[in-house]
Amino acid sequence: MRDALIEAQSLSRIYRHGESEIVALVSASFVLNRGDRIALVGRSGSGKTTLLHLMAALDKPTSGVIDWPALGSPDTLLPAKISLVFQTPSLLEPLTVNENVALPLLMADAADSGDGAGSVERAVAAALATFGLEALAQKLPEELSGGQMQRVAMARAVVGRPLVILADEPTGQLDQAAAQALLDALIAHLAGTPTALVIATHDSAVAMRMDAVWRIERGMLADAETAARRT
Ligand SMILES: Nc1ncnc2c1ncn2[C@@H]1O[C@H](COP(=O)(O)OP(=O)(O)O)[C@@H](O)[C@H]1O
Ligand SMILES: [Mg+2]
Numbered sequence: 130m131r132d133a134l135i136e137a138q139s140l141s142r143i144y145r146h147g148e149s150e151i152v153a154l155v156s157a158s159f160v161l162n163r164g165d166r167i168a169l170v171g172r173s174g175s176g177k178t179t180l181l182h183l184m185a186a187l188d189k190p191t192s193g194v195i196d197w198p199a200l201g202s203p204d205t206l207l208p209a210k211i212s213l214v215f216q217t218p219s220l221l222e223p224l225t226v227n228e229n230v231a232l233p234l235l236m237a238d239a240a241d242s243g244d245g246a247g248s249v250e251r252a253v254a255a256a257l258a259t260f261g262l263e264a265l266a267q268k269l270p271e272e273l274s275g276g277q278m279q280r281v282a283m284a285r286a287v288v289g290r291p292l293v294i295l296a297d298e299p300t301g302q303l304d305q306a307a308a309q310a311l312l313d314a315l316i317a318h319l320a321g322t323p324t325a326l327v328i329a330t331h332d333s334a335v336a337m338r339m340d341a342v343w344r345i346e347r348g349m350l351a352d353a354e355t356a357a358r359r360t
Pocket of ligand 2: 177178179216297
């Protein structure tokens with residue numbers, strides 16, 4: 130079984146609007162392996178979100194090659210194999226917390242036979258419990274604080290047991306203690322699983338909890354290649 134979940138070679142992304150060009154990512158090469166715990170660290174505007182969206186096949190590179198050796202075709206990745214926690218609020222407003230967290234499972238059910246409502250309920254309850262959200266199950270997103278929404282988005286990211294979790298500044302709305310509690314819960318939840326985790330952050334306390342740091346500065350990704358070679 131190959132360990133590489135995502136491999137990229139010389140990935141670049143240039144945004145073009147009319148005459149203007151913004152070079153968001155410059156020739157990034159990396160390997161994400163099973164079980165990796167990576168902090169993607171860089172200041173605002175350095176290209177973190179761009180890179181995560183390319184990794185999730187939500188966006189296409191301007192040049193370079195990206196491949197998902199163990200995961201299959203790019204249009205089958207989200208949300209079952211890769212889950213992406215967006216930087217901006219992404220809960221569906223008309224749905225309760227429970228229903229939002231169930232979404233990836235319901236989408237997977239629609240795609241294949243699935244294993245029924247009972248198991249969806251159990252998985253959702255377990256994901257909510259992991260992040261201490263049981264009491265919020267019947268609430269609507271508009272009734273939640275920013276930090277609570279981030280925890281619900283994280284519960285939704287883990288519920289389908291994806292092989293890759295890409296979390297874009299998932300603790301941005303949380304204070305230090307709540308951020309550490311969320312990381313504790315996430316790390317404990319993933320312990321012993323092959324799921325790879327990439328967290329984009331500019332918080333060094335968050336970065337310290339991961340096993341490796343990929344630094345990105347003005348679209349240039351450092352460390353990822355050397356880290357990949359070492360493993
Ligand atoms: N859709 C877009 N169109 C034009 N420029 C963009 C777009 N998305 C991001 N950018 C620009 O690309 C650069 C990297 O952005 P981003 O990946 O969001 O960085 P980060 O997540 O590290 O803050 C920034 O200069 C940003 O303004
Ligand atoms: Mg960003």
